Amino acid sequence: MPSRSGLRSGPRRGVRTALITGVTATLTFAAFGLSQGAVAATPNTPSTLPAPPAHVDDYNGLATTPPMGFNDWAGFGCNINQQLFTNTADDMVQLGLNELGYQYVNIDDCWMRKTRDANGNLQVNSSLFPNGMKWLGDYIHGKGLKFGIYEDAGYETCQGAAGSYGHFQTDADQYASWGVDYLKLDYCYQPLDQYPGKSAGDVAHIVYQEASQALLNTKRPMLFSESAPAYYCCSGSDFTNIMSWIAQNGNLWRYGDDIADDWPSVLDNYSQDNTPGLAAYAGPGHWNDADMLEIGNGGLNLTEEQSQFDVWSELASPLLLSTDLSKLTPAELAIVKNRDVIAVDQDRLGAQGTVVQSGNGYDVLSKPLANGDRAVVLFNKGDTAQTITTSANKVGFAGAGLYGLTDLVSKQRTSSAGVISANVPPHGTVMYRVSRFGSPLAAPSVAVTVSGSNPATVSVADNGILPLSDVSVSLSGPNGWSISPASTRVGTVAPGRHGTARFAVNAPAPPPGQATNTVTATVSYRWLGFQSGTATAAQTRITNTPYDNLAQAFDNVAVTDESNTTPGNFDGDGDSYSAQALASAGAAPGATITHDGASLRWPSSASGTNDNVVAGGQIITVSGQGDTLAFLGSEAGATSSPVTVTYTDGTSSQVSLGFPNWCCEGTTAYGAEPVITTDHRDTPTGPANYGNDYYVFYNSVAVDPTRTVATVTLPNAPEIHIFALALS
Numbered sequence: 001m002p003s004r005s006g007l008r009s010g011p012r013r014g015v016r017t018a019l020i021t022g023v024t025a026t027l028t029f030a031a032f033g034l035s036q037g038a039v040a041a042t043p044n045t046p047s048t049l050p051a052p053p054a055h056v057d058d059y060n061g062l063a064t065t066p067p068m069g070f071n072d073w074a075g076f077g078c079n080i081n082q083q084l085f086t087n088t089a090d091d092m093v094q095l096g097l098n099e100l101g102y103q104y105v106n107i108d109d110c111w112m113r114k115t116r117d118a119n120g121n122l123q124v125n126s127s128l129f130p131n132g133m134k135w136l137g138d139y140i141h142g143k144g145l146k147f148g149i150y151e152d153a154g155y156e157t158c159q160g161a162a163g164s165y166g167h168f169q170t171d172a173d174q175y176a177s178w179g180v181d182y183l184k185l186d187y188c189y190q191p192l193d194q195y196p197g198k199s200a201g202d203v204a205h206i207v208y209q210e211a212s213q214a215l216l217n218t219k220r221p222m223l224f225s226e227s228a229p230a231y232y233c234c235s236g237s238d239f240t241n242i243m244s245w246i247a248q249n250g251n252l253w254r255y256g257d258d259i260a261d262d263w264p265s266v267l268d269n270y271s272q273d274n275t276p277g278l279a280a281y282a283g284p285g286h287w288n289d290a291d292m293l294e295i296g297n298g299g300l301n302l303t304e305e306q307s308q309f310d311v312w313s314e315l316a317s318p319l320l321l322s323t324d325l326s327k328l329t330p331a332e333l334a335i336v337k338n339r340d341v342i343a344v345d346q347d348r349l350g351a352q353g354t355v356v357q358s359g360n361g362y363d364v365l366s367k368p369l370a371n372g373d374r375a376v377v378l379f380n381k382g383d384t385a386q387t388i389t390t391s392a393n394k395v396g397f398a399g400a401g402l403y404g405l406t407d408l409v410s411k412q413r414t415s416s417a418g419v420i421s422a423n424v425p426p427h428g429t430v431m432y433r434v435s436r437f438g439s440p441l442a443a444p445s446v447a448v449t450v451s452g453s454n455p456a457t458v459s460v461a462d463n464g465i466l467p468l469s470d471v472s473v474s475l476s477g478p479n480g481w482s483i484s485p486a487s488t489r490v491g492t493v494a495p496g497r498h499g500t501a502r503f504a505v506n507a508p509a510p511p512p513g514q515a516t517n518t519v520t521a522t523v524s525y526r527w528l529g530f531q532s533g534t535a536t537a538a539q540t541r542i543t544n545t546p547y548d549n550l551a552q553a554f555d556n557v558a559v560t561d562e563s564n565t566t567p568g569n570f571d572g573d574g575d576s577y578s579a580q581a582l583a584s585a586g587a588a589p590g591a592t593i594t595h596d597g598a599s600l601r602w603p604s605s606a607s608g609t610n611d612n613v614v615a616g617g618q619i620i621t622v623s624g625q626g627d628t629l630a631f632l633g634s635e636a637g638a639t640s641s642p643v644t645v646t647y648t649d650g651t652s653s654q655v656s657l658g659f660p661n662w663c664c665e666g667t668t669a670y671g672a673e674p675v676i677t678t679d680h681r682d683t684p685t686g687p688a689n690y691g692n693d694y695y696v697f698y699n700s701v702a703v704d705p706t707r708t709v710a711t712v713t714l715p716n717a718p719e720i721h722i723f724a725l726a727l728s
């Protein structure tokens with residue numbers, strides 16, 4: 001038995017940057033530094049990848065456009081069975097997805113056993129798939145669809161089932177006999193030890209080439225998805241080595257992290273797919289795979305779901321749904337059934353869109369299309385609405401002219417003299433198909449922007465060639481806001497110019513903590529005297545208002561009474577400190593804890609009610625002078641993150657703060673010291689884990705003793721829990 005080497009687990013999600021938080025109580029607008037999330041390639045970034053081989057041999061003639069269909073992994077993990085796939089096939093047809101190009105029904109990991117049979121064949125897990133794979137393939141084919149399966153080029157699959165290494169031909173023959181049309185070949189448990197002296201890139205080349213040849217030998221057309229690049233993404237000699245041969249041996253390849261059901265993950269994969277130079281590797285028969293769509297899985301809002309679909313299509317990624325299709329809402333179905341966006345993904349030219357312009361929290365992408373049009377995505381990655389503006393020249397058209405813009409979601413058609421601009425909601429996209437030939441009589445392209453606080457200014461830009469007349473603007477805000485006038489007339493706006501309207505906006509004093517409010521402008525206008533149109537824009541106002549004291553910000557229950565442990569959830573798993581154990585360690589509600597000259601008050605909350613703050617950038621009012629800011633805290637994690645101390649003179653200082661994990665991982669990390677030690681904890685089913693110590697720690701940050709402190713902004717790291725703080 002060869003020893004196990006290489007990577008054990010699948011491609012991981014990259015490091016995520018936490019969400020933004022304003023550091024003062026001032027309003028933050030679209031112009032706020034939206035530095036969160038992925039940083040995409042900027043247009044002028046030099047390529048980190050060499051140009052792909054000038055000529056790519058047609059591997060098997062398949063996947064002339066990116067594959068579309070279903071793969072279970074993102075939505076179901078190992079929680080799969082035969083019925084999931086028969087239902088999916090039924091739903092795909094019933095919902096008419098098949099007619100739009102969704103074709104593949106693909107099984108991911110967990111369909112088979114850990115061992116092969118006496119003849120060396122893979123064994124289906126027959127309790128999950130009682131009728132076997134041939135039967136399932138026939139069922140899927142009976143619906144007019146195609147059948148995909150998963151294996152791994154190493155010793156084992158990522159979930160520990162029998163790997164394909166050393167059995168490529170046997171397995172390929174097996175797939176062919178089952179009627180398989182698509183193989184995803186993952187790359188956990190890499191057989192690096194079989195090839196001493198060879199680089200990981202060369203080993204991947206050997207095994208993927210062998211697997212690829214085995215598929216060709218069967219003579220059954222099987223689309224081949226190679227996961228090797230994902231294990232080396234997105235730089236370094238092994239990655240470039242792998243990219244140099246990948247297209248010769250298969251049809252598509254995962255290049256980055258496993259997608260997860262949240263916005264940072266979508267941004268992360270998006271960013272990886274914009275690795276400079278990567279787009280050049282995509283084309284008919286060979287595609288970069290940004291991983292599955294998370295639409296329908298609950299972790300993305302509708303705007304984010306639309307963005308994933310638009311951006312994946314712009315990047316010519318496979319469109320693989322991974323959810324219970326029967327539960328897609330009408331709005332989600334409208335996203336995944338949008339023929340015009342699908343046409344961008346499936347365009348026969350096969351170019352992958354690239355970032356042609358980047359700015360504060362946004363990217364503009366452009367994808368050349370077979371008929372000479374370009375698909376343009378204005379992508380707002382940030383947390384506040386903004387107007388994104390580019391031009392026909394920047395997206396790849398030469399010279400001047402009248403351009404036709406079709407919004408692929410609203411279906412609105414407009415004409416532009418060259419400026420391409422729209423207001424885009426947070427995490428949103430506006431996707432245009434831009435054609436070189438705009439109609440002179442079509443609606444002028446109009447972009448609306450809201451800026452400023454009080455007054456707020458609404459600007460209406462006419463980017464077409466016909467004047468706007470009867471322009472009127474109204475502005476609305478949340479309940480309780482006073483905005484005047486409610487609407488106002490701007491009159492006429494000439495082509496290439498903009499008109500403005502001003503509004504007094506009085507917002508009620510925001511409550512302590514973070515709040516997001518949206519102000520919306522609606523503009524109506526005419527062109528050619530009798531045609532009428534409307535356009536809207538949003539302004540996102542994020543406030544972060546100081547709490548009077550730490551207790552006012554308490555938002556988590558870390559302490560429970562042993563007789564009722566259910567409200568507790570210090571660690572995300574329902575575990576908590578025991579109130580009884582804390583009391584015997586000196587931390588009864590309201591107790592004073594002194595350490596290192598600091599005097600800190602333990603929360604006086606009743607057990608089972610909020611008694612600590614999960615650090616998320618909250619601002620706490622702390623008045624006075626001292627040289628030390630002392631904390632009682634602990635972590636359900638292991639991280640440190642900056643605390644900001646702001647003084648009454650407006651200056652501020654930042655110092656990193658962290659605590660050790662509440663249990664079991666050493667007690668001095670980040671310079672902290674244990675001050676309360678309990679010998680067990682509460683769990684959802686009652687007190688438990690006797691003999692393990694659960695701590696609360698003291699830690700402190702230095703403060704300028706010559707200035708007066710006004711506020712303290714807590715770290716932005718939910719691992720950190722804070723029970724008390726005091727100046728000393």
Ligand code: GLA
Pocket residue numbers: 009010011073108109157158159186230258
């Ligand atoms: C890896 C892959 C995933 C999925 C799992 C299955 O993590 O990247 O897409 O196939 O393995 O174990």
